[in-house]
Amino acid sequence: MERVGCVVAGAGVVGLAIARAFARRGIETLIVDEADTIGTGTSSRNSEVIHAGIYYPKGSLKARLCVEGRNALYAFAEAHGVPHSRCGKLIVATDATQIHALGTIAASARANGVSDLEFLSKLQACQREPELRCTAALFSPSTGIIDSHGLMLAMLGDAQDHGAVISYRTRVASAESIKDGLRIETVDIATGHSFELQASVFINACGLHAPSIASSISGLAPSFVPQPRFAKGNYFSAAGKTPFKHLIYPVPEPGGLGVHLTLDLEGRMRFGPDVEWVESIDYSVDPGRADRFYDEIRKYWPDLATGSLQPAYCGIRPKLSIDGEPVTDFIIQGPATHGIGGLVNLFGIESPGLTASLAIADHVSTMV
Helix, strand or coil, rough: EEEEEEEEEEHHHHHHHHHHHHCCCCCCCEEEECCCCCCHHHHHHHEEEECCCCCCCCHHHHHHHHHHHHHHHHHHHHHHHCECCCCCEEEEEHHHHHHHHHHHHHHHHHHHCCCCCCCEHHHHHHHHHCCCCCCCCEEEECCCCHHHHHHHHHHHHHHCCCCEEEECCEEEEEEEECCCCEEEEECCCEEEEEEEEEEEEEEECCCHHHHHHHHHCCCHHHHHHHCCEEEEEEEEECCCCCCCCCCEEEEEECCEEECCCHHHHHCCCCCCCCEEEECCCCCCCCCCHHHHHHHHHHCCCCCCCCCCCCEEEEEEEECCCCCCCCCHHHHHEHHHCCCCCCCCECCCCCCCHHHHHHHHHHHHCCCC
């Protein structure tokens, strides 16, 4: 049985960041993923936004790791030539009843260490974005966008430069605690052949599939494995030149941040995500969902032309709570929680997971 220092299951942005952190410490690191390339799940199916750290409860992992991760992510992108833009965003109240919510959001941001939000009157907001309709807004200059695939390639490249190896089309079938680490059984998807590894550290960073992987770990009590909830988020694009320079976000809605307008690095508009609770992973986009998008977008951009929205893509967020339940934090369980030496499970790593990825990696590296 071959021995390796660290096995990371999951080659999304968080798994790659964690593998990079361990490899840079001189630990022999193997990344395994069922897909045939990196970041095929949630990591490549999101808004590609660098979040400032505004919305999350004070003291939560999401709040702390988002703020730390945002600063680290901008620095990493600069150092590694990853395309990005610190374009800023407007959080808009579209009627007078939402202005109070802007104050609540600003207070939450200050509690999280985000002190650069600027309150804008209707006139000030429309001076920045003439086609915007709102009653007031908050401007976040620390919000930006990034090329998520370029980011993951840079993370993988840096990990490989420090000795990490990646094995595609490889599934983790089971794991169990043994002396000095864990025994991990992997399966080559193409051939069906199994291969056993002994690892001092095993990181389960499989996103949507993390609960399933955790359920296969012998000795891990079922109480440590949360029930996954899948929140599908559909995105639509609009042809033509955007009239906006900043990202436009409505006041948040239950389950997400509302149907917002984001820009890619070429300046193209895309709208989403909405919230569609699903039982299984399906990446098709129903064109009929555009009807609701028009209503939501026209609250802040009334000039959106009928028929201009086209299905773009969708992503699925690994939620741990649904509407009506308390909002959950990231769950990052190490040996101090579940008692299995060398094992870290990551659950519910949804937004702001991309922004927080480097900070999550640092956090995980201190747990084992």
